[in-house]
Amino acid sequence: MTTAFTPLSLPDILRQPRDKVRALQDRLLRETVELAYNHHPFYSKLMRKERLEPRHIQTCDELVRLPTSSKADFLADPDAFRLDPESVPPEQGTLWKIVYTTGTTTGRPAPIYVAAHDHFGYMFAFAQRQELIGLKDSDRIANLFPLTPFPMGAYARAPDEVGSIGAAVVFTNTGNAQSQYPVNRGLDAAVRAVERHRVTVLWGVAGFVRRVLMRAQELGADFKSVRMAMITGEASSTAMRDDLRRRMRELGAADTKIVNRYGSTEQGGTMIECQEGAGFHSLIPDQLFHEVINPQTGERLADGQSGMLAFTHLMRRGTLFLRYIVGDVVSLSHDVCPHCGRTSPRIISQPVRSGDIIKIKGALVNLQVLKDRLDHLPALDEYQIVVQPSDRNDPFSMDELVIKLAAKPEDQQALSTDILAEVAKIILVRPRIEIVDRDEIYDPLVAAKPKRVVDLRPPR
Numbered sequence: 021m022t023t024a025f026t027p028l029s030l031p032d033i034l035r036q037p038r039d040k041v042r043a044l045q046d047r048l049l050r051e052t053v054e055l056a057y058n059h060h061p062f063y064s065k066l067m068r069k070e071r072l073e074p075r076h077i078q079t080c081d082e083l084v085r086l087p088t089s090s091k092a093d094f095l096a097d098p099d100a101f102r103l104d105p106e107s108v109p110p111e112q113g114t115l116w117k118i119v120y121t122t123g124t125t126t127g128r129p130a131p132i133y134v135a136a137h138d139h140f141g142y143m144f145a146f147a148q149r150q151e152l153i154g155l156k157d158s159d160r161i162a163n164l165f166p167l168t169p170f171p172m173g174a175y176a177r178a179p180d181e182v183g184s185i186g187a188a189v190v191f192t193n194t195g196n197a198q199s200q201y202p203v204n205r206g207l208d209a210a211v212r213a214v215e216r217h218r219v220t221v222l223w224g225v226a227g228f229v230r231r232v233l234m235r236a237q238e239l240g241a242d243f244k245s246v247r248m249a250m251i252t253g254e255a256s257s258t259a260m261r262d263d264l265r266r267r268m269r270e271l272g273a274a275d276t277k278i279v280n281r282y283g284s285t286e287q288g289g290t291m292i293e294c295q296e297g298a299g300f301h302s303l304i305p306d307q308l309f310h311e312v313i314n315p316q317t318g319e320r321l322a323d324g325q326s327g328m329l330a331f332t333h334l335m336r337r338g339t340l341f342l343r344y345i346v347g348d349v350v351s352l353s354h355d356v357c358p359h360c361g362r363t364s365p366r367i368i369s370q371p372v373r374s375g376d377i378i379k380i381k382g383a384l385v386n387l388q389v390l391k392d393r394l395d396h397l398p399a400l401d402e403y404q405i406v407v408q409p410s411d412r413n414d415p416f417s418m419d420e421l422v423i424k425l426a427a428k429p430e431d432q433q434a435l436s437t438d439i440l441a442e443v444a445k446i447i448l449v450r451p452r453i454e455i456v457d458r459d460e461i462y463d464p465l466v467a468a469k470p471k472r473v474v475d476l477r478p479p480r
């Protein structure tokens with residue numbers, strides 16, 4: 021492979037001194053802010069409203085002058101976040117593809133325009149930085165993301181990454197495209213595809229990869245070729261990863277490596293743990309600037325302080341975000357990583373979806389902690405935490421906590437007892453346990469990922 025680096029990056033950027041990386045980020049940001057001021061519908065308006073000109077935002081430090089933007093802004097008018105394609109040369113601005121984000125309560129997906137320049141930037145970074153992720157050009161990778169009614173970021177970008185390194189990819193096309201053409205295949209077909217192609221890497225949402233392994237065990241499938249699982253799309257606890265490893269071991273897999281990825285469709289990038297529990301490194305500091313923000317004031321928080329993760333695109337030519345709040349609570353570190361020596365910034369806390377911190381009976385509860393504990397129960401097939409009014413006819417009645425669980429009949433009684441004990445360690449609310457079928461909580465052929473927390477209370 022040639023190592024001709026463009027001025028858009030630095031060689032071995034994940035290990036470069038912080039000031040060298042920051043100088044590159046500042047230079048790229050200046051160019052981006054100039055473009056946004058002149059050709060980005062949302063930010064040109066925002067900057068003018070705030071009486072900001074490009075000269076006011078010349079560095080990543082000065083970026084704090086720009087107010088943050090959020091998913092609500094984006095969903096209100098997704099097209100306003102696309103840079104005018106006419107404003108950049110055609111070889112950069114040509115529309116390569118569109119992916120969509122979900123996460124809306126209306127169910128209406130929002131388009132992310134991926135320009136040719138963005139697509140090549142993505143391929144470049146992933147081809148260069150597999151030393152952190154660990155894919156090899158000899159791998160056969162199962163794309164276990166679902167085929168949905170619209171192209172989801174992960175489904176559509178997985179082949180770009182695989183293609184960038186010259187490995188092979190198998191599509192399993194589970195999910196539900198809701199098309200009149202029956203194009204989806206089932207879970208068993210996904211298991212058989214892994215077997216047939218002697219897949220080496222399983223790549224999907226953690227909860228779905230787990231169901232593939234579970235089903236492979238039930239079918240007695242041959243997963244000996246599998247060496248690694250790459251999981252993303254939902255926070256996974258140590259216990260959840262232990263569970264995946266145990267199942268891989270029981271299947272006689274060649275290895276039981278788990279690579280934990282953290283990203284979002286809007287970012288168009290990923291953060292990767294150099295080793296389990298070490299924190300998520302930014303993989304593309306030449307394309308994304310990360311910061312942690314106090315959501316009340318919009319101020320940037322110092323390393324180690326907990327707040328909302330926000331990112332800024334440094335070189336996008338399609339959909340472009342500046343100081344965009346992701347919706348996860350994290351803390352960040354710019355110190356040299358004690359585990360791997362990389363200088364690339366790291367999320368040093370387990371990202372917690374802001375929706376997982378909720379009030380139950382007036383007390384603030386971090387349900388991520390409860391999820392971590394439930395993941396420790398090996399006999400638990402699936403679970404869901406439901407918060408609802410205790411009287412379904414009175415939306416303002418006392419909160420009720422229901423834990424739905426799915427397990428083999430012989431395990432159900434003991435599990436109920438264990439769960440009551442686990443919950444009591446964390447919150448003073450005694451839950452009601454409900455035994456259900458595992459597909460009732462998470463049908464892998466319908467939903468892209470399991471919904472572990474459901475809040476049915478009316479907004480107040």
Ligand SMILES: [Zn+2]
Pocket residue numbers: 294295298301357358359360361362
């Ligand atoms: Zn590291």
